[in-house]
Amino acid sequence: MQRLIAYGRGRYSHLVNHLQVMRETLEPGSEVPASGVQFTQIHIRMLLAQAHIGVEDLDNLAVQLTLALEGPLLLALSAPPPPTARSVGSFEDSWQTLIERVCTRPAATAD
Numbered sequence: 001m002q003r004l005i006a007y008g009r010g011r012y013s014h015l016v017n018h019l020q021v022m023r024e025t026l027e028p029g030s031e032v033p034a035s036g037v038q039f040t041q042i043h044i045r046m047l048l049a050q051a052h053i054g055v056e057d058l059d060n061l062a063v064q065l066t067l068a069l070e071g072p073l074l075l076a077l078s079a080p081p082p083p084t085a086r087s088v089g090s091f092e093d094s095w096q097t098l099i100e101r102v103c104t105r106p107a108a109t110a111d
Helices: 002-017 019-024 037-051 058-078 088-103
Strands: none
Touching: 002 019, 002 037, 002 058, 002 088, 037 058, 058 088
């Protein structure tokens, strides 16, 4: 789980720091960068498998987490963030919260 948190923090920071480069990788008429997203999905899938979180469908979970990580950047490519948006650090903290909640198995209950 810690590697997944670290990957998300690092990936988002990298993307934000290279936002202009990301803009330049857009296909003409597209709002989706030409590369990177597929690698992120594959890498998240691998990290989920290594975390042994007890979820059978890691492929769809990896898609959802990839969208959660890359989606805000894709929005930033098409429009500036609202003036009330918080710093990058708050996004990274939100990523950590998401991963901790998704990857933590619920406690067993006695029936």
